[in-house]
Amino acid sequence: MRTAAVLVLAAPLLIAAGPPPGASSCSGCHGAVVAGGIPPIAGRPATELTAAMRGFRDGSRKATLMDRLMKGFSDAEITAIAAFWANPS
Amino acid sequence: MRATRRGLLAAALALPAIARAQGPARVVVLGGGFGGASAARRLRQIAPEVAVTLIERSATYHACPFSNAVIAGLRDMAAQEFTYGALAADGVKVIAQAATHIDATARRVILADGGTVQYDRLILSPGIELRFKDIAGYSDVAAGVMPHAWKAGPQTLLLRDRLAAVPDGGTVVMSVPGNPYRCPPGPYERASLIAHYLKTHKPRAKLIVLDAKDAFSKQRLFQAAWKSLYPNLEWVGLSGGGKVVEVDAGSGTVKTEFASYKADLANIIPPQRAGAIALVSDVADRTGWCPIDPVSFESRLQPGIHVIGDAAIAGGMPKSAFAANAQAKVCAQAVADLLAGRTPGEPRLINTCYSIVAPDYGISVAGVYRPANGVLTDIEGAGGTSPLDAPPETRAEEARYAESWFRTITTEAFG
Ligand SMILES: Cc1cc2nc3c(=O)[nH]c(=O)nc-3n(C[C@H](O)[C@H](O)[C@H](O)COP(=O)(O)OP(=O)(O)OC[C@H]3O[C@@H](n4cnc5c(N)ncnc54)[C@H](O)[C@@H]3O)c2cc1C
Numbered sequence: 001m002r003t004a005a006v007l008v009l010a011a012p013l014l015i016a017a018g019p020p021p022g023a024s025s026c027s028g029c030h031g032a033v034v035a036g037g038i039p040p041i042a043g044r045p046a047t048e049l050t051a052a053m054r055g056f057r058d059g060s061r062k063a064t065l066m067d068r069l070m071k072g073f074s075d076a077e078i079t080a081i082a083a084f085w086a087n088p089s
Numbered sequence: 090m091r092a093t094r095r096g097l098l099a100a101a102l103a104l105p106a107i108a109r110a111q112g113p114a115r116v117v118v119l120g121g122g123f124g125g126a127s128a129a130r131r132l133r134q135i136a137p138e139v140a141v142t143l144i145e146r147s148a149t150y151h152a153c154p155f156s157n158a159v160i161a162g163l164r165d166m167a168a169q170e171f172t173y174g175a176l177a178a179d180g181v182k183v184i185a186q187a188a189t190h191i192d193a194t195a196r197r198v199i200l201a202d203g204g205t206v207q208y209d210r211l212i213l214s215p216g217i218e219l220r221f222k223d224i225a226g227y228s229d230v231a232a233g234v235m236p237h238a239w240k241a242g243p244q245t246l247l248l249r250d251r252l253a254a255v256p257d258g259g260t261v262v263m264s265v266p267g268n269p270y271r272c273p274p275g276p277y278e279r280a281s282l283i284a285h286y287l288k289t290h291k292p293r294a295k296l297i298v299l300d301a302k303d304a305f306s307k308q309r310l311f312q313a314a315w316k317s318l319y320p321n322l323e324w325v326g327l328s329g330g331g332k333v334v335e336v337d338a339g340s341g342t343v344k345t346e347f348a349s350y351k352a353d354l355a356n357i358i359p360p361q362r363a364g365a366i367a368l369v370s371d372v373a374d375r376t377g378w379c380p381i382d383p384v385s386f387e388s389r390l391q392p393g394i395h396v397i398g399d400a401a402i403a404g405g406m407p408k409s410a411f412a413a414n415a416q417a418k419v420c421a422q423a424v425a426d427l428l429a430g431r432t433p434g435e436p437r438l439i440n441t442c443y444s445i446v447a448p449d450y451g452i453s454v455a456g457v458y459r460p461a462n463g464v465l466t467d468i469e470g471a472g473g474t475s476p477l478d479a480p481p482e483t484r485a486e487e488a489r490y491a492e493s494w495f496r497t498i499t500t501e502a503f504g
Contacts, residue, residue: 016422016426016431016432016433016434017429018425021434021459025439026439027418027497028411028414028415028439028501029441029490029494031500031501034493036489036493037489037492037493038490038493038497064453064475065475065487065490068472069439069455069457069472070471071457071470071471071472072457072471072472073471
């Protein structure tokens with residue numbers, strides 16, 4: 001009975017807002033320009049970001065770390081993350 | 090299913106049931122470390138209509154990442170210090186007090202001065218408590234002689250100064266706990282940098298690392314580096330008799346089940362559990378850590394309380410500053426969603442831990458995580474460590490990126 005009531009209450013809930021899955025972790029490393037440091041990504045063209053992220057994933061782009069991270073994301077996820085960082089809210 | 094339903098239950102019940110009729114929704118963040126400070130700021134950014142209060146007992150936060158470099162004399166302590174001015178400027182109400190209890194039923198936090206703070210949702214990031222009693226003879230007082238330096242601050246400086254006073258030809262002993270504990274690769278970074286200090290300043294002194302485990306984070310990378318850089322470092326694993334069971338601060342003795350070591354300096358890192366407030370408020374389970382829903386980080390024991398950072402049982406995610414910050418941002422979004430009547434989306438989180446083995450020599454371990462079967466789970470094929478065979482330029486690059494990471498993450502958390 002209780003479960004049923006909860007499900008009825010829960011039904012009209014809206015779908016979440018916010019960045020696509022994974023995107024909020026990037027800003028732990030990618031922030032403002034740090035000399036000799038990790039390059040910024042915010043506000044850069046989505047096509048450029050997508051190309052870099054895919055390049056890391058398939059090994060065609062040199063990396064110390066990003067290759068390992070990008071293996072956890074599909075093409076669709078990379079596209080969504082790139083779109084977010086091109087125009088972060 | 091259970092996880093999702095519980096999240097929905099909390100969402101559905103919290104809103105109408107708790108007195109939110111007048112005024113904005115109230116979120117209290119308890120603990121202003123990497124987790125709490127990041128969560129408070131992020132929530133202000135994404136949900137400016139929510140009133141955010143931070144309860145933090147210290148006016149100055151001492152960051153642990155890079156504190157091993159302070160101990161080895163490679164870095165100034167001032168680089169580790171952060172305050173809460175930027176949070177206040179962002180509109181976070183900062184209460185500089187210790188909390189003594191959380192009343193999850195009444196949804197309020199009780200403060201050391203007896204005052205109370207009401208919340209609609211609480212984000213708890215209290216870090217760790219050290220289990221001194223797990224090592225016979227060790228205590229808060231003994232730590233004044235045999236520092237742990239596992240909470241940065243005066244303990245970091247004590248270990249630094251005691252290390253500088255070790256005689257050439259002397260012996261430093263480190264004790265490392267079993268899993269889980271704050272910062273899995275941290276003890277090995279520390280061992281590396283202490284060995285670096287000794288090699289540079291006390292070439293006849295040695296370091297013995299007594300470990301309660303046989304396997305550890307980035308083990309092959311650390312051991313390869315030790316082999317080439319630090320002949321003065323001896324590591325004793327569990328099966329070699331490395332588990333420390335007793336210390337005597339008076340005589341400088343460190344005992345395992347099999348042997349007794351006389352140390353000119355002992356660094357004892359004891360086993361740990363979630364910060365005391367989680368224990369007294371029944372947010373931690375029998376393991377001493379806090380079980381959570383991996384989508385919303387809401388406690389599985391106390392609805393309305395979300396737990397992030399070291400205190401949480403985050404499945405495959407290690408207890409790191411990086412993880413605490415990543416969880417904070419996901420949790421802040423989930424809390425904003427729940428307060429607005431939205432269902433939090435399934436998150437994906439990253440962790441990366443850099444370690445400095447020597448100046449200009451950095452290595453890393455990374456992972457990507459998603460909820461699976463109710464826990465945060467490693468995505469197979471992603472993550473892993475730096476390559477074993479990387480050239481010195483790559484190690485130098487990673488050391489630079491580690492510095493860059495620290496600047497960026499502390500700016501995101503503390504401004
Ligand atoms: C030597 C060392 C090196 C490390 N290096 C790294 C690294 O390179 N990279 C990395 O990612 N991580 C590193 N870590 C781990 C990192 O420091 C922790 O994982 C991180 O601090 C966890 O954040 P947190 O918010 O959970 O807890 P904390 O940062 O400990 O914050 C908890 C806060 O809560 C406050 N608090 C607790 N209880 C109360 C109460 N009752 N009332 C009021 N305030 C309270 C405390 O004062 C504290 O400020 C390292 C740790 C150590 C010890």
